[in-house]
Amino acid sequence: MRTLHTVILAAMLAAIGLGVAAWKHVSFGFPLTPDPETAVWTVEARARLQADGGPMRVEIPVPDQLHGYKIIEEDFISATFGAVPDDSGETRRVVWTARAPGSAPVLYYRMQLAESGERGDPPQSPAPTYPDPPEYDESLGAAITSLLEEVRQKSADVGSFARQLVLHYARNETDDRIQLLEGRTDSAHEHVEQLAYVLADARIPARTVWTLELAEGLRNGRLEPWLQVYTGARWRVIDPVTGDMGLPHDRLLWAVDDGAGVRVYGGELEGWQIAATRTQRDVLTVASQRAAEAGSRVVDLSLISLPVQSQQLFRLLLVLPVGALIVVLMRNVVGVQTFGTFMPVLIAFAFRETQLWLGMALFCATVALALVIRFYLERLRLLLVPRLAAVLTVIVALMAVISVASHHLGVDRALSVGLFPIIVLAMTVERMSVVWEESGPADALKQGVGSLIVAVMAYGVMTRPWLQHVMFIYPEMLLVVFALALLFGRYTGYRLFELWRFRSVLRQDPSR
Amino acid sequence: MIRRLLPNPFARLRRAGVLGMNARNASYIMATNPRSRFPLVDDKRRTKHLAEAAGIAVPRLLGGIDSHHELRALHEVVGPIEAGFALKPAHGSSGNGILVIRDRVGPYYRMTNGRLASRDELEHHAANILSGMHSLGGLPDAAMIEERVCFDDRFDDVSGGGVPDIRTVVYRGVPIMAMMRLPTHASDGKANLHHGAVGLGIDLASGRSISAVHHDRPVDEHPDSLAPLLGRAIPGWERLLELSARCYDLCGLGYLGVDVVLDRDRGPLVLELNARPGLSVQLATGAGLAPRLQAIDAADALPEAAADRAEFARERFAAADAPVPVDEPAPISVMGRAANADRCA
Numbered sequence: 001m002r003t004l005h006t007v008i009l010a011a012m013l014a015a016i017g018l019g020v021a022a023w024k025h026v027s028f029g030f031p032l033t034p035d036p037e038t039a040v041w042t043v044e045a046r047a048r049l050q051a052d053g054g055p056m057r058v059e060i061p062v063p064d065q066l067h068g069y070k071i072i073e074e075d076f077i078s079a080t081f082g083a084v085p086d087d088s089g090e091t092r093r094v095v096w097t098a099r100a101p102g103s104a105p106v107l108y109y110r111m112q113l114a115e116s117g118e119r120g121d122p123p124q125s126p127a128p129t130y131p132d133p134p135e136y137d138e139s140l141g142a143a144i145t146s147l148l149e150e151v152r153q154k155s156a157d158v159g160s161f162a163r164q165l166v167l168h169y170a171r172n173e174t175d176d177r178i179q180l181l182e183g184r185t186d187s188a189h190e191h192v193e194q195l196a197y198v199l200a201d202a203r204i205p206a207r208t209v210w211t212l213e214l215a216e217g218l219r220n221g222r223l224e225p226w227l228q229v230y231t232g233a234r235w236r237v238i239d240p241v242t243g244d245m246g247l248p249h250d251r252l253l254w255a256v257d258d259g260a261g262v263r264v265y266g267g268e269l270e271g272w273q274i275a276a277t278r279t280q281r282d283v284l285t286v287a288s289q290r291a292a293e294a295g296s297r298v299v300d301l302s303l304i305s306l307p308v309q310s311q312q313l314f315r316l317l318l319v320l321p322v323g324a325l326i327v328v329l330m331r332n333v334v335g336v337q338t339f340g341t342f343m344p345v346l347i348a349f350a351f352r353e354t355q356l357w358l359g360m361a362l363f364c365a366t367v368a369l370a371l372v373i374r375f376y377l378e379r380l381r382l383l384l385v386p387r388l389a390a391v392l393t394v395i396v397a398l399m400a401v402i403s404v405a406s407h408h409l410g411v412d413r414a415l416s417v418g419l420f421p422i423i424v425l426a427m428t429v430e431r432m433s434v435v436w437e438e439s440g441p442a443d444a445l446k447q448g449v450g451s452l453i454v455a456v457m458a459y460g461v462m463t464r465p466w467l468q469h470v471m472f473i474y475p476e477m478l479l480v481v482f483a484l485a486l487l488f489g490r491y492t493g494y495r496l497f498e499l500w501r502f503r504s505v506l507r508q509d510p511s512r
Numbered sequence: 513m514i515r516r517l518l519p520n521p522f523a524r525l526r527r528a529g530v531l532g533m534n535a536r537n538a539s540y541i542m543a544t545n546p547r548s549r550f551p552l553v554d555d556k557r558r559t560k561h562l563a564e565a566a567g568i569a570v571p572r573l574l575g576g577i578d579s580h581h582e583l584r585a586l587h588e589v590v591g592p593i594e595a596g597f598a599l600k601p602a603h604g605s606s607g608n609g610i611l612v613i614r615d616r617v618g619p620y621y622r623m624t625n626g627r628l629a630s631r632d633e634l635e636h637h638a639a640n641i642l643s644g645m646h647s648l649g650g651l652p653d654a655a656m657i658e659e660r661v662c663f664d665d666r667f668d669d670v671s672g673g674g675v676p677d678i679r680t681v682v683y684r685g686v687p688i689m690a691m692m693r694l695p696t697h698a699s700d701g702k703a704n705l706h707h708g709a710v711g712l713g714i715d716l717a718s719g720r721s722i723s724a725v726h727h728d729r730p731v732d733e734h735p736d737s738l739a740p741l742l743g744r745a746i747p748g749w750e751r752l753l754e755l756s757a758r759c760y761d762l763c764g765l766g767y768l769g770v771d772v773v774l775d776r777d778r779g780p781l782v783l784e785l786n787a788r789p790g791l792s793v794q795l796a797t798g799a800g801l802a803p804r805l806q807a808i809d810a811a812d813a814l815p816e817a818a819a820d821r822a823e824f825a826r827e828r829f830a831a832a833d834a835p836v837p838v839d840e841p842a843p844i845s846v847m848g849r850a851a852n853a854d855r856c857a
Binding site for chain 2: 332335381383384385434437438439440443489490491492493494495496498499501502503504505506507
């Protein structure tokens with residue numbers, strides 16, 4: 001009954017712990033392994049201005065919702081301007097204003113983008129009204145009509161219609177109609193506008209969108225006009241040169257139609273460029289920023305929000321229960337004898353600071369020395385507590401000697417012995433002395449070796465970077481550890497060492 | 513079902529009915545020993561008072577020391593004791609920290625193993641006891657001075673310089689298994705199997721030894737005196753078994769270890785009770801505790817009176833092959849062991 005109760009409770013706790021961890025991982029991308037990195041783009045738009053002398057107002061288009069990327073940070077940098085984002089139009093704009101802007105102000109807009117793994121179409125604008133066919137002059141009108149007729153025969157729907165039109169432009173440069181049309185455009189922007197104009201004749205809504213191609217080390221990047229066509233259900237982006245549908249992964253949709261221009265009141269725009277760099281960033285940082293942008297309190301309520309020093313503390317503290325679980329396993333299932341219950345975990349903790357081999361050497365050396373001293377002090381017939389104090393004093397002195405000696409020998413490793421290992425070693429020696437006096441050397445040595453073995457195992461487990469990371473990022477895993485401890489608490493089976501202990505009973509067992 | 517698919521390394525232990533440490537703790541100690549009763553048996557002085565009130569014979573308490581400043585008075589307490597005494601921690605466990613003094617030689621105290629201890633050494637030992645060196649959990653403790661038990665001389669040839677005792681495991685008032693623990697030279701007079709004492713499995717029905725182990729190996733002879741170990745009878749066995757059963761009524765612990773010594777003159781005396789009796793009784797008897805515990809739990813009704821419970825135990829838990837009685841052997845003198853014969857003179 002109690003066992004069933006415990007099992008159900010443990011299963012519930014473990015399910016809650018694992019569930020919360022899974023939610024954090026799936027929704028915000030909190031990493032499962034330490035130090036994985038993700039690509040983060042830093043995109044910077046820079047506007048150089050010339051002021052007239054009076055107050056100034058500058059409007060710069062900035063991307064709103066990005067496709068395939070998430071904005072994790074946005075900065076508006078300027079010495080003298082105040083910046084307010086304006087979301088009212090189709091293109092989001094940042095409005096910069098200054099009463100006394102200085103003579104040649106420079107405005108920076110900087111954003112950091114993390115890949116979000118989305119695929120499909122960019123965020124949609126509202127559906128447009130269908131355009132009326134424009135009025136052409138006669139020669140142009142005939143050319144367009146016959147061109148559209150040809151395109152219509154090769155296409156099945158609005159999307160393929162627009163695509164065929166672009167391909168027609170690209171393939172048939174010798175075609176008289178194309179030459180006539182191309183002759184009227186002298187920029188990429190005009191080319192796209194003409195495509196939209198021609199499509200309007202087929203009553204297909206089309207417009208120019210401004211895109212940025214992300215490239216590592218992009219310096220004087222410019223927005224490029226692309227064609228966007230309304231297919232009756234949604235807006236689709238078309239490469240105006242190749243006719244490919246959809247926005248490539250390395251391209252950002254920055255602004256729509258004439259929203260792309262920088263508007264300056266009270267001065268002149270000297271130039272504006274876009275730069276982009278790609279950096280590797282810690283996934284954890286990115287996930288936290290994503291969670292914060294999504295308005296979730298997950299990060300605020302987690303250990304990541306603590307000051308760095310406290311974070312370091314908790315990184316250590318949270319693996320402590322796992323170490324304790326190792327002790328439980330070794331004591332109750334295997335049957336190893338140790339000093340005290342959780343002394344091995346503390347010893348393992350001390351090893352963290354000293355490094356394993358040095359720690360083990362120190363452990364054996366101090367324990368052996370302390371025992372020698374104990375034998376000597378026993379002849380003096382000191383009282384128990386003062387005798388332990390004397391042993392502790394000797395251990396501290398020994399540590400000091402080791403540190404100084406190793407410093408002069410040029411081995412600086414040993415110097416890193418901190419306060420904690422000394423205390424743990426002293427406590428171990430005390431426990432060992434007591435066991436030695438109570439139950440004799442055999443028990444003391446058995447427990448000493450047992451403690452050391454369990455400590456090394458706990459050290460091995462607790463120093464796994466993966467474990468530290470998971471326990472720190474997903475502290476709800478403590479519930480799982482708790483559940484396991486509950487289950488061990490109801491384990492009434494044999495211990496592995498009991499096979500050895502009761503071997504003489506087994507030898508007499510007639511049913512063998 | 514999974515159990516059947518996987519090979520179970522512990523199947524042999526289970527078949528042999530061995531009780532493991534985890535099962536002992538969870539299914540018996542935690543289930544049948546209320547925590548509130550532990551102090552009754554952990555403090556030997558309280559046990560003694562309880563037993564005396566119930567008319568159970570115990571070694572007499574001659575004095576006690578509760579704090580360091582009383583140490584000076586130690587000699588006034590023990591000085592006049594002619595017959596020898598035992599100095600022990602009130603909260604000791606598994607026989608640790610017990611010093612048995614046989615008599616005095618000039619200013620010295622002679623221990624049962626023949627060594628002489630000065631007043632200083634005696635005081636130091638008492639101080640260690642007070643500091644909690646031998647007590648459970650290392651808590652500060654009190655020292656008690658107890659009348660020395662003059663062990664029945666029928667066991668002189670196997671007592672190894674110490675005091676043998678008889679440990680009976682009593683479950684819900686019914687004795688289920690018993691062993692006699694014989695100190696050896698190697699165990700330094702301690703009656704603890706773990707420290708090298710000989711464990712003698714006792715048949716509950718006849719009170720005779722049916723098996724013996726030393727350092728986990730079956731033996732036939734005492735390692736020091738080479739005296740035969742099997743088939744020896746414990747005098748007054750029925751009384752001893754009843755006494756053990758009565759200790760359950762005394763402390764109310766369902767899973768109980770009762771340690772009894774046989775005094776030459778006073779018969780069985782209850783030395784101490786143990787709320788966490790160890791599992792080595794299984795080694796001594798070569799049998800598992802689990803089937804007997806289950807038999808008690810499965811019994812429809814257990815007898816009320818302690819004597820009936822002892823009778824119940826003798827019927828239910830008789831050894832399969834009845835032990836062959838042997839004549840009591842004459843004490844063999846090996847390495848001056850015969851000196852023990854005059855221990856209580």
